[in-house]
Amino acid sequence: MNNLSTSKPLSYWSAFKSIFIREIKLAWQKPTQLVQPVVFFLIVVTLFPLGISPAPKTLQMIGPGVIWIAAILAIMLVVERLFRQDFQEGTIEAWLLSTVPMSLLVGAKLLAAWFISCSVLVLITPVLALLMNIETHVIPALMLSLMVGTPILLFVGAIGNALTVGLNQGGVLLSLLVLPLYIPVLIFATSLIEAATLNMSYTGQMSILISMLLVSCFFAPVAIAAALKNTVN
Amino acid sequence: MHFNTISEALAMGGYGPYVWSTVWIVIAVLLFLIIHSMTAKKRTLTMLRLEQERADKIALAKKSNDDYQSKPNHN
Amino acid sequence: MWKWLHPYAKAETTYKLCYRLLPYFSWLAVITLVSGSIWGLFYAPSDYQQGDSFRIIYFHVPTAIWSMGAYTSMAICGLIGIVWQIRNAELAVYAIAPVGAAFTFLALISGAIWGKPMWGAWWVWDARLTSELILLFLYLGVIALYNSFEDKRTAARASSILAIVGVINVPIIHYSVEWWNTLHQGASITKFDKPSISPDMLWPLLLNISGFLFVLAALVCLRLANQILINDARRPWVKAMVSEKTNKAEQSKNRATLADKE
Numbered sequence: 001m002n003n004l005s006t007s008k009p010l011s012y013w014s015a016f017k018s019i020f021i022r023e024i025k026l027a028w029q030k031p032t033q034l035v036q037p038v039v040f041f042l043i044v045v046t047l048f049p050l051g052i053s054p055a056p057k058t059l060q061m062i063g064p065g066v067i068w069i070a071a072i073l074a075i076m077l078v079v080e081r082l083f084r085q086d087f088q089e090g091t092i093e094a095w096l097l098s099t100v101p102m103s104l105l106v107g108a109k110l111l112a113a114w115f116i117s118c119s120v121l122v123l124i125t126p127v128l129a130l131l132m133n134i135e136t137h138v139i140p141a142l143m144l145s146l147m148v149g150t151p152i153l154l155f156v157g158a159i160g161n162a163l164t165v166g167l168n169q170g171g172v173l174l175s176l177l178v179l180p181l182y183i184p185v186l187i188f189a190t191s192l193i194e195a196a197t198l199n200m201s202y203t204g205q206m207s208i209l210i211s212m213l214l215v216s217c218f219f220a221p222v223a224i225a226a227a228l229k230n231t232v233n
Numbered sequence: 234m235h236f237n238t239i240s241e242a243l244a245m246g247g248y249g250p251y252v253w254s255t256v257w258i259v260i261a262v263l264l265f266l267i268i269h270s271m272t273a274k275k276r277t278l279t280m281l282r283l284e285q286e287r288a289d290k291i292a293l294a295k296k297s298n299d300d301y302q303s304k305p306n307h308n
Numbered sequence: 309m310w311k312w313l314h315p316y317a318k319a320e321t322t323y324k325l326c327y328r329l330l331p332y333f334s335w336l337a338v339i340t341l342v343s344g345s346i347w348g349l350f351y352a353p354s355d356y357q358q359g360d361s362f363r364i365i366y367f368h369v370p371t372a373i374w375s376m377g378a379y380t381s382m383a384i385c386g387l388i389g390i391v392w393q394i395r396n397a398e399l400a401v402y403a404i405a406p407v408g409a410a411f412t413f414l415a416l417i418s419g420a421i422w423g424k425p426m427w428g429a430w431w432v433w434d435a436r437l438t439s440e441l442i443l444l445f446l447y448l449g450v451i452a453l454y455n456s457f458e459d460k461r462t463a464a465r466a467s468s469i470l471a472i473v474g475v476i477n478v479p480i481i482h483y484s485v486e487w488w489n490t491l492h493q494g495a496s497i498t499k500f501d502k503p504s505i506s507p508d509m510l511w512p513l514l515l516n517i518s519g520f521l522f523v524l525a526a527l528v529c530l531r532l533a534n535q536i537l538i539n540d541a542r543r544p545w546v547k548a549m550v551s552e553k554t555n556k557a558e559q560s561k562n563r564a565t566l567a568d569k570e
Contacts, residue, residue, distance in 0.1 A: 159473055163466045167456050177449040177470060180442045181477050184484035191491065212480075223473055226390065230465040234350055242350060248361035248425055255418045256349070259367045263523065266410050270530040277537050281550045282557070284541075 015100040016108045023112035033081070037074040038120050044070035045128050056133045063132030064142060064193035070128075071121055071146060072153060072182055078117040079157030079178070080171035082109075083228065087165045092228050102228065103221035110151075110158055110221070118150035141196030145189040148209045155220035156181050162227035185212060319540045322396050326533040330526055337522035344515025352509050364422040366512055370520035372415035372436070375443060376478065378408030378524055382450070383475030386468030396532070398464035399539055401471055402454050403531035407524055409447035416440050435489035439482045446474045460539065 027034055048066045049059055086092050086109075095105045122143055129139045160178035167173070192205035236242040245252045316322045348366035355362040382404040389397030419437050420430050431437070450467045457463035505513070540546050 156473075159469075163453060163470060164456070166462070169456060173452055173456055176445070176452060180445040180449065180481070181473070183442060184477070184480045187484045187488045191488065219476075223469060227466065227469050230462055230469070233462065235353055236350060245360035245363070246354065248359060251361055251421050251425055252349070252363050255364045255367055255421050256345075258417055258421075259371075259414055262410055262414055266407060266527055270527050270534070273530065273534040274537065277534055278550055278553050281537075281541055281546070282554050285547075285550055285554070 010100055012100055012104055016104055019105050019108035020112045023109055024116065027116040034116060037077050037117055038124060040077055041070050041074040041121055044073055045131060059133040063134040065190050066132060067125060067128050067142065068186055068189055071150065072186065074121060075118065075150060075153045075157055076171065076175055078113065079154060079161050080174055082113060082158055082161045083165045093232055096229060096232060102225035106221040106224045110155055114151050114154055118154055121150060122146045135197065138193060138196050141193050141202060145192045148213055149185050149189045152185050152213050152216050153182060155216040159220055159223050159227060162224040162231065166231040316396065317394055319396065319536045320545050323533050323536045326529040330529045333522050333526035333529060337519055337526055340515050340522060341519030344512045344519050348512035348516065352512055358426065361422065361425045364418050366516045368415060368418035368422055369513060370517045371411045371418065372440060373517060374520050374524050375408055375412040375415050375440065378404050378411060379443060379478060380475060382408060383471045386471040389468050390465065395539065396536065398468050399535040400532050401468050402464060403528050403535050405447055405450045407527045409444060409451065412440055412444045412447055416444065433489065435486040439485045442481050443478065
């Protein structure tokens, strides 16, 4: 039956919700893709004691940095695949044609992506912290830094993916584009953890990280929308 | 002149190799950039000319093929 | 107020402007750079602390300043190109990028060579050198992104977006690296403070700074003109230039065969 005469214009909130739910459902259908970044995260962290030294003091010193670098690399894996399937299936064009602003739809997808991929990374960090002999009182700070930092990494990485999704070559270009932009996040996050290790207050670093998060949450979807519009044309 | 002799200028108070290697590297990179940018126009026009010639050849080949195809068969 | 800029949206007009400005920039560059360098290398007095090695400043500081200036102007061109849909601005992004990258490279090399006598090591994770290194990666990213697209319209717009995203990050990166460096500064590293510079040392520096600016301007003019040429390859004015070149090539070939026959 033709429902066009009775259909309401799409509200922004229902569009946001439907994209969010769609992403989660899609991800749930492919459990292997959910697990890969997590396993990668684990393996990379394991490489460092093997490559450097398993001495407890050394591990404690390099631990937070290693976990953060492994998280950055794992998120690069996640971000490489973000828009590829949507681009190939034409979903991006459909989004661009809708009345809902593209940045909103992109924001919904990224929020879903964070819950799907990065939340698990944050949740298994206590295990990794034990592996790297990090003191227990530091673990909350470590998890907090990852909780605030991984969305930033995801949003900024998504900009890189949106720029390169139409290209045939692999994610190396993406990494080259995006890794320099990750450096401030890495610096402030590791400094936060260091302050926590010394039992000092880390509210300064935290506020800087949160402001970076707010800025990227607001401006990245705009940049991504522009980049996707460019890729599709 | 701050230096009294040329050898003093070359030595730069012991820092000669550092200062002069910097100078030469700057000159080399700038020269490379300048020459590359100055010859860019010629390279572009040559590339466009070759592309045009290739396109002309393809068009000519296509045209002669069409003429051949449209000729009545002599039998 | 911006009406005088409107003719330059047309590619051919900007092309001609580039070549009209080029002689002025080139001559100014040669005069200021040569005089500044000779003054700085041979006539300026020695530094009290650093002896004669400080003369590297006449190449390190200008290239570092303009490496950042070029990135900012590249990002502004990208912004103008995307927001106002002006093709020439997008082309300017790819015109500036290699020059800026070269300047950044020179700043890094001169900084490292200066660092050896000053700090005893070729590379130190000094705040300024580290931010310059990251700036080099940003430049290389813009260039690599442009080169990976087949369609140059898409390429220009993509690298413009990347340049804009990068420029927002440049002060953040700079600030964070400086902050990180002050946290981790070892006691053995002598903190290099800019000395209160005397006028005999300052003037050649100012000359070289303007000299490198003119070099940047001249090179960008040349490269932008070339990009406009490539972009407008199908237009009649470019085709006229190409056929003129074809005629010239044929003429010289005929002359050569005639000469052979004689």
